[in-house]
Amino acid sequence: MMRIEAIIQPSRFESVKEALHQIGVEGMTVSEVRGHGRQKGHTETYRGREYEVDLLPKIKIEMVLPYNLVDGAVQTILKTARTGKIGDGKIFLSKVDEAIRIRDEERGEGAL
Amino acid sequence: MDQVFETLRATAVGIPSTPFTVLRDFYAEEFARIEREFRASSNGRVATQGRAALLDRVILDLSREFLAPELNDLRKLCLVALGGYGRRELFPHSDVDLMFLWEDASIESRYREGTQAICRALWDLRLRVSPTHRFLSECEKFQPDNPEFNISVLDSRYLEGDRGLFERLRNRALPHMIAGGWSDLLRDLAELTEQRHRKEGDTIFHLEPNLKNSPGGLRDYHVAWWVGLISKMEKAGMWATPEDIWPAKALQDMDKAFEFLAAARCFLHYRQGRHDNALSYELQAAAAARGIGVENGRAIDPAEWMRIYFRHARAVYALCTQLLDETLPAPAKLRGFLGWKSSLLDSGFYVAGTRLSLLEPSGVHEPQRLLDVFRYVAKHGARLSREAEDQIHEALPSIFDSGAALPSLWSNLREILLAPHAAEALRAMHSSGLLVRLFPEFAVIDSLVVRDYYHHYTVDAHSFMAIENIHRLREAEKNWERPFANLFSELEEPELLFLSLLFHDVGKGMPCGDHVAGSLDAIENVFARLDLKPEQADTVRFLIRDHLAMSANLLRRDIFDLETIRVFAEEVGTPERLKLLCLFTYADIRAVNPEALTPWKAQSLWQLYVLTANYLSRSLDEERFHAESGDLQFVDRIFPLVSSTASREELASFLEGLPRRYLFAHSAEEIASHFPMARKLKENNVQLRIDHRRQIYALTLLATDRPFLFAGVSGTLASWGMDIWKAEAFANAAGVVVDTFHFTDPHKTLELNPSELLRLQKSIEDVLTGAISRETLLRGRAGAQSKPQPKVSVPTQIRFDDSSSPHSTLMEIVTQDRPGLLFHLSSTLANFGCNIEVALIDTEGQRALDTFYLTFGGAKLRPDAQEQLRVRLLAEG
Numbered sequence: 001m002m003r004i005e006a007i008i009q010p011s012r013f014e015s016v017k018e019a020l021h022q023i024g025v026e027g028m029t030v031s032e033v034r035g036h037g038r039q040k041g042h043t044e045t046y047r048g049r050e051y052e053v054d055l056l057p058k059i060k061i062e063m064v065l066p067y068n069l070v071d072g073a074v075q076t077i078l079k080t081a082r083t084g085k086i087g088d089g090k091i092f093l094s095k096v097d098e099a100i101r102i103r104d105e106e107r108g109e110g111a112l
Numbered sequence: 113m114d115q116v117f118e119t120l121r122a123t124a125v126g127i128p129s130t131p132f133t134v135l136r137d138f139y140a141e142e143f144a145r146i147e148r149e150f151r152a153s154s155n156g157r158v159a160t161q162g163r164a165a166l167l168d169r170v171i172l173d174l175s176r177e178f179l180a181p182e183l184n185d186l187r188k189l190c191l192v193a194l195g196g197y198g199r200r201e202l203f204p205h206s207d208v209d210l211m212f213l214w215e216d217a218s219i220e221s222r223y224r225e226g227t228q229a230i231c232r233a234l235w236d237l238r239l240r241v242s243p244t245h246r247f248l249s250e251c252e253k254f255q256p257d258n259p260e261f262n263i264s265v266l267d268s269r270y271l272e273g274d275r276g277l278f279e280r281l282r283n284r285a286l287p288h289m290i291a292g293g294w295s296d297l298l299r300d301l302a303e304l305t306e307q308r309h310r311k312e313g314d315t316i317f318h319l320e321p322n323l324k325n326s327p328g329g330l331r332d333y334h335v336a337w338w339v340g341l342i343s344k345m346e347k348a349g350m351w352a353t354p355e356d357i358w359p360a361k362a363l364q365d366m367d368k369a370f371e372f373l374a375a376a377r378c379f380l381h382y383r384q385g386r387h388d389n390a391l392s393y394e395l396q397a398a399a400a401a402r403g404i405g406v407e408n409g410r411a412i413d414p415a416e417w418m419r420i421y422f423r424h425a426r427a428v429y430a431l432c433t434q435l436l437d438e439t440l441p442a443p444a445k446l447r448g449f450l451g452w453k454s455s456l457l458d459s460g461f462y463v464a465g466t467r468l469s470l471l472e473p474s475g476v477h478e479p480q481r482l483l484d485v486f487r488y489v490a491k492h493g494a495r496l497s498r499e500a501e502d503q504i505h506e507a508l509p510s511i512f513d514s515g516a517a518l519p520s521l522w523s524n525l526r527e528i529l530l531a532p533h534a535a536e537a538l539r540a541m542h543s544s545g546l547l548v549r550l551f552p553e554f555a556v557i558d559s560l561v562v563r564d565y566y567h568h569y570t571v572d573a574h575s576f577m578a579i580e581n582i583h584r585l586r587e588a589e590k591n592w593e594r595p596f597a598n599l600f601s602e603l604e605e606p607e608l609l610f611l612s613l614l615f616h617d618v619g620k621g622m623p624c625g626d627h628v629a630g631s632l633d634a635i636e637n638v639f640a641r642l643d644l645k646p647e648q649a650d651t652v653r654f655l656i657r658d659h660l661a662m663s664a665n666l667l668r669r670d671i672f673d674l675e676t677i678r679v680f681a682e683e684v685g686t687p688e689r690l691k692l693l694c695l696f697t698y699a700d701i702r703a704v705n706p707e708a709l710t711p712w713k714a715q716s717l718w719q720l721y722v723l724t725a726n727y728l729s730r731s732l733d734e735e736r737f738h739a740e741s742g743d744l745q746f747v748d749r750i751f752p753l754v755s756s757t758a759s760r761e762e763l764a765s766f767l768e769g770l771p772r773r774y775l776f777a778h779s780a781e782e783i784a785s786h787f788p789m790a791r792k793l794k795e796n797n798v799q800l801r802i803d804h805r806r807q808i809y810a811l812t813l814l815a816t817d818r819p820f821l822f823a824g825v826s827g828t829l830a831s832w833g834m835d836i837w838k839a840e841a842f843a844n845a846a847g848v849v850v851d852t853f854h855f856t857d858p859h860k861t862l863e864l865n866p867s868e869l870l871r872l873q874k875s876i877e878d879v880l881t882g883a884i885s886r887e888t889l890l891r892g893r894a895g896a897q898s899k900p901q902p903k904v905s906v907p908t909q910i911r912f913d914d915s916s917s918p919h920s921t922l923m924e925i926v927t928q929d930r931p932g933l934l935f936h937l938s939s940t941l942a943n944f945g946c947n948i949e950v951a952l953i954d955t956e957g958q959r960a961l962d963t964f965y966l967t968f969g970g971a972k973l974r975p976d977a978q979e980q981l982r983v984r985l986l987a988e989g
Contacts (some may be wrong), residue, residue, distance in 0.1 A: 010671045010716070032712035045911065045924075046722040056672065057716045083670065 002070045004100060006061045007033070008081040008089040019080045020063075021071050027112065028063040037090065051060045058089060064096050066109045067081040139237050142166045147204070147382050154404050156374030159202075164193070165203040167239075170270060171210070177273045178226035183272045188215035189223055190273030192281070195243075198267035201374070204381035205388075207240045209264055214247050226609075240387070248277065251285040254293025262293070266341055276350040278493035287345055294346040297578050298339065302436050313706060316425040317573030319561055320396075321420075323377045324389040328425025331374050333366065335641035339435040360717050361502060362431050369424035376421070379404045381399060389589035391421075393563055422570065426543065434498045437466045446643055461485055461500070464873075468494045473503040479511055482546070483524040490528040490537035496544065504544040504850045512549050521550065522642040529610035535580035536744050538614070544573060552639070553634040554614075556621025564815035568705035569940035571620050577703035578613045580696060581593065582606075592714045596698050599691050599721075602956060608648055609692050613699060631656050645781030654689060655696055662697040662720060666713065671720045673935050674727075682725045682735075685776030690728065694721040729924075729963050732771040732842075732950045733917035738763045746775050753784035758791065766790045769845025769952060789814045790848055798880045800873050809834070809862070811853040815880060817843055820942045824879045827851060827935035832872055839953035851951075876915045906959045910985060912978045920949050921973040925985070929960040937962065940988055946973070 008016060010066055013030070020028065034055035044051045065073055074091060101111040134416055146162040149155075171191060172183075180186045194209035196202055214220060227245070234241040244261070252551045270278040277459065290297065293985055309327045312518065316328035324330050340357025344350065354363055379399050380388060393414075399639065400417035403409035460475030461468055461484075468489060476482040482504065488494065496504070528537050541547040544968045548555045557571040566575060588597035603609065615638060619630025635656055639649050661683060669676040684690045697717060701779075702709040747764050754763060766787050767775070775783065789799035789812070799814040813825055822841050838854040862869050878884040906928040913922040934953060941948060941964065950965035968977055 009670055010666070011668050014668065032710055034712065034715075044719070044722050044726065046725060051719075053672075053719060053720055057712060057719075085670075085673075087670075087672070 001011065001064055001066055001099060001112065003062065003064045003094045004070065004073055004077075005092040005094075006081070006089065007035070007058050007091075008077070009083065009087065010057055010059050012081045012083070012088075013061075014029060016061065016077055016080045019076045020073060020112050023069070023076055024068060025065065025073050025076075026073045028061050031060045031062075033058050033060045037087075058085065064099060064112060066112060135233070136237055139166070139170060143204070150378055150382065154375050154379070154409055155371075156376070156378040156405075157371060158826065159378045160196075160201045160203055160605050162376060163204060164197055164200040164768070167197065167202060167208055168193075169232065170237070171271055174230045175192075176801075178233075179223055179230040181271070185457050186273040188219050188274055188277065190278045191271040192278060193269040193271050195264040195267055198264070199268040200269070203374075203377055203387075205240075205384075206381075207242050207387070208234070210234075210241055210243050210271075211265070211268070212243065212245045213251070213273075213277060213281060214245065215274070216247060216249075224882045227377060227393070227780060239282070246415065248281060248285055252288045253280055254289050254296055255295065259297075259304060262289070262297055263301065263338060265289075266338055267736075274888055281352070287349060288426075290342055290345045291349075294342050297342050298436075298439050301335060301342075305332070305432070305436060310888050313568065315569055315573050315577070316429050317422060317559065317570040319563070319568055319570065320392050321421070321425070322375055322389050323380065323391055324384065324424070324457065328422075328427075328429035328432075329389075330370075330377060332428045333370055333373065335436050336366065336428065336432040339432075339439055343435075343439060358431065358496070362427075362498060365424075365427040366431060369428045369899070372420065372424045373428075375405040414563075416957065418561045418570075419559045430498055430501065430543070433495070433983065436469060437495065438464070438497075461488070463492075464493050464497075466494055467497040468500060469497040470500045470503050473507065476504055476507045477511060480519040480524075482507070482518065483528075486537045486541050486546070487524065487527050487531070489540055490531035490534050493533035493536055496540045499887065501540070501544045504546060508545050518550075520643065522644060525550075525611075525642070526607045529579070529614075531609050532583050532586065534583060535576045538576050538579065542576075551615075551638055553618050553637055557618050558621075560621050562620055566708070570701070571617050574703045575614055575617055578616075578699040579610050580697040581702045582609065582613070590711070592711045592718075595718050595721075596695060598956075599695055603691060603695070604646065604688060605651070608651050609655065609695055611642075612659070612692075616656050616659050616696075616700070628657060644777075646781050650779060651689065651692065655692055658683065658693060658936060659733050661695055662693055663701065663716065665720060667924060671723060673715065675847060677720075677723050677727045678731075681724050681731070682729075682772075684724065686773060687725055687728050690721065690724055690775070694718075728773065728912065729952055730772055730916035730922055732952075733920050734963055735772040737767045737770050737772060737775060739768060743767075743772075750780045750783050750787070754787050758787065762791070763787055765846070766848070768846060769843070771842050774842045774850060786814060786850060787934060793848065799876050799884050800876060802869060802873060804862075807856055809855050809857060811851075811855065811876075813849070813851040813853070813876075815851075817847040817849045819947075820939070821849060821880065822851065823935055823938035823942050825851065825876055826938055827932070828872075828876045828879045828933045829853060829855055830932035832875065833857075833861060833931070835931070836953065837955040839934065839951065841948055841951035843949065908986060910982050912973070913970055917965060917972075919972070919976065920967050923964045923966055923978075923981075925960070925962050925964075927960050929955055929958050934962070935961055937964075937985070940985055941966065941981075944984060945969070946981070 004021050005018075007057070010032075017030075025074050034057055036054065036056055044053055061077075063073070070093070074093070077091055098107060099109070099111040115207050143163070146159055146166065149162070150159040173185055175186075175191060179189070182882070190213050192198070192211040192213050194205055194211050195211070197208050202208065210231075227243070231241060231243045236891065251265060268278075268281060268286070308325055308331065310432060310855065312322065312326045314327065316326065318326055322329060336358070337354065340354075341352050344352035344357055354366070358366060376391065376399055377389060379402065380391065380395060383395065383398065396418055397414045399405075400414040401411050402419075403411050405420065406412055406417065460471050460481050462471060463469075468484075468485065468602075476485065485496070485504070489496065528534055528541075531537070538547065541550075542558070549557065554572070557575070560571040561573060570575060582600060585593065585597040585600045588594050600606065614632055615635050617627060619627035619632070622630035622634070624630045632653060635652060639652075644652070661680070665671060665676060665680050669680075671677070681690075684693060696715065698709065698714065701713065701717075715901070729897065737746060739747070744764070746767060747760055750767075751763055755981045767783075778786070785801075789801065792799055793814060793816060797816050801812045802814075803810045811825070811829070815821060826839070828837060834855040835858050836853055836855045839852065841849065841851045843849045857863060875884065906926065908927040909925070909926045915923070916922050927933070938951075946964075946966045946968055947969055947970075948964055950963075952963040954961045966973055968974075973981065
């Protein structure tokens with residue numbers, strides 16, 4: 001099992017979600033986050049007041065998938081989240097040792 | 113059953129025996145029989161009484177077994193049913209509250225084992241029994257740490273044992289407890305109710321309500337009962353029946369509500385097989401298909417079934433909150449108004465506690481008096497008494513069917529919408545039926561459920577809540593709320609925002625695929641009853657039509673992409689509309705569910721607002737009307753409104769080169785009125801008009817461009833003591849200047865001396881034509897004015913921007929507002945040799961926020977010239 005964590009542009013989220021559903025990825029956890037990588041923020045002035053826009057809004061999608069779905073999911077995110085501009089986001093992959101469904105304590109890929 | 117108790121007896125004395133299968137089977141069979149009967153009848157009252165009787169039977173036999181074979185012989189101990197069980201309203205999986213009442217400790221050791229055996233037997237039957245042991249003397253005292261017990265004992269019912277002991281509980285101990293602690297009891301009841309309501313979002317209109325705990329649910333029904341019970345005991349020293357404490361109409365409504373809620377809750381318990389009171393979408397559909405609580409048990413649409421639920425919940429909630437309000441002291445904010453009693457009496461109503469009642473029901477037959485009631489509610493937050501609501505409801509047909517002329521609806525509605533408790537007043541208007549009488553368009557969203565797993569409230573409740581969200585900005589506490597609160601304080605016509613919020617979703621109740629189109633159709637009918645100005649109606653149309661645009665940009669577009677901002681700014685058109693739309697979006701999202709507007713979303717919304725606002729003020733030079741670029745739709749819109757002697761080409765020529773902002777900021781009617789002024793420039797090269805609306809004067813000036821023009825007007829207004837808080841200066845390609853100045857008259861010169869308006873106009877004309885020196889005029893007047901002491905100090909900031917416009921340098925200046933400021937700024941600019949291409953003047957409290965598009969010799973200002981200008985402006989203060 002692999003854990004996929006993708007940080008993407010908010011504007012691409014609906015498309016990414018839809019595309020993941022189409023390849024059979026049904027479960028995901030979504031968070032509203034802020035941050036920056038190389039795409040640094042800037043300062044906006046409005047009516048004489050300065051507003052720091054140093055942390056930009058992003059969407060974080062997390063999912064744990066069986067190995068056979070991982071490549072497809074990664075390719076789908078890459079294809080759907082890309083705009084070609086700085087700030088498109090990142091994908092992080094990590095191995096997961098175990099998954100347990102709380103309701104019935106089923107373990108392994110069957111719990112996903 | 114004898115066989116059952118043989119087994120039980122064996123267990124009680126610790127002898128191994130077979131499980132309680134026989135008793136369990138008996139209970140299960142009876143439980144199933146009651147359920148079968150419920151399935152056939154859907155009668156919740158009968159089902160709950162049936163289960164209470166079943167428990168009575170089980171406890172009777174257990175008591176005979178473990179306490180005394182002849183219970184009449186039992187002395188100094190009795191078994192008492194409490195809470196719902198005491199009321200014989202025992203829902204299929206509800207807890208069983210049981211009290212062992214002891215006279216004293218003398219027999220406790222003798223029966224303690226028996227009472228424990230009874231409880232064990234009940235638990236082994238998988239019943240959720242909450243047993244309590246109390247001495248009679250304990251029940252005489254109010255128990256401050258246990259409000260739940262104080263309340264549950266009010267519904268005590270004799271089960272078994274010493275009847276005399278129970279009668280002493282009912283006739284002496286409890287009356288004594290209530291006499292000493294009635295006010296604490298009521299206070300606890302009110303606090304518990306308030307906490308529960310708050311947890312449930314303070315509205316009955318949950319799309320997935322909790323049948324027990326939501327406002328208007330069964331717990332509120334019981335709160336209304338307990339309040340009456342306590343009050344009756346405190347006042348008359350006797351136990352009450354519902355007939356004693358509830359008004360006849362309320363009694364009937366409450367009875368029907370209970371029948372419905374009890375049937376629905378039984379249905380939920382049986383279907384879920386557990387104590388679950390959450391009425392999910394799935395269960396609503398199932399209950400509607402079974403016709404639960406519906407006359408003749410016929411299947412109906414789930415949305416219609418929920419409307420029935422909301423009607424009952426509304427009746428329960430109204431009585432519960434009214435009885436609590438009547439018994440509790442009024443909050444300080446309303447106590448103050450009791451001193452107004454005489455003036456309120458003149459209006460035909462009075463306030464008792466927090467509730468407003470009518471002095472004479474016939475008073476509200478006069479439409480203005482009727483609206484006065486709701487204006488008062490909106491202003492002070494008092495709630496209508498149930499009687500007042502009923503009296504208004506009954507008066508409506510005679511008022512509206514008589515064809516009597518209604519007073520100015522917009523001025524009354526406007527006052528209601530702007531008042532801090534507008535949402536409460538609108539809810540009361542809706543609840544009494546007045547809102548739908550005034551605006552039948554609203555009827556289609558009455559208690560309307562839209563099932564999308566995102567909205568938590570019905571469409572009508574969502575609309576009221578959105579209005580409330582804006583008013584609550586007055587007390588914004590969170591950091592991310594404050595920018596929106598500031599924005600609210602800057603709105604020129606907040607009433608248009610509220611009007612739009614009220615009707616933005618009425619299309620959801622109409623048989624059309626696009627709810628926005630439905631709402632736009634409906635608002636046209638609303639306009640027919642309100643005397644809004646054309647430009648006000650346009651703004652409301654814009655807000656309803658585009659109310660999802662900002663959310664859509666947040667979710668589907670990259671808001672940091674300049675193209676996204678440009679397209680969105682073009683759609684919005686003006687800063688004022690942007691402010692309105694931003695606040696609309698804030699209020700609309702926040703009214704979807706308590707978690708919908710996260711700080712993340714709010715901050716993103718604010719960023720989109722700031723980026724767009726800045727684009728609007730920094731892009732005027734580029735965004736101009738050009739007939740050749742396909743901007744003729746503006747001509748099409750305005751031309752029908754202008755004089756028949758003018759041609760389309762002449763109009764297009766007047767508009768050519770004007771910033772598009774001018775075209776968005778002014779209605780077609782206003783632009784059509786500017787055009788003839790431009791045509792008259794051939795006869796007189798200064799055309800001037802001053803309009804007066806409420807406290808604001810609007811000066812429109814058309815003239816051929818010349819140095820010191822802007823400074824001349826601002827200087828003359830300052831010399832007359834006028835306070836300019838907003839101004840715009842534009843010019844077309846032919847050099848015709850169209851300037852507007854919005855100013856107030858703090859010394860009431862014009863209000864007290866109407867003829868002075870003509871003299872002011874003449875002064876401006878004289879200054880612009882050179883007949884009077886503007887410096888002379890300003891010296892003569894300015895000296896007489898005392899300089900007001902600023903409440904806050906605003907440091908001056910000057911920012912130059914060469915990148916936003918291809919032709920001009922933008923200068924943004926933020927400084928302390930003061931009389932004559934605009935004259936000093938514009939004079940300094942003119943003396944420096946700058947030409948003001950465009951000016952946007954705004955004021956926020958004591959901060960002047962001015963943007964000038966400047967050229968010097970027809971080009972942008974060089975960096976060294978910018979620095980020299982900055983130094984000069986700062987030096988001249």
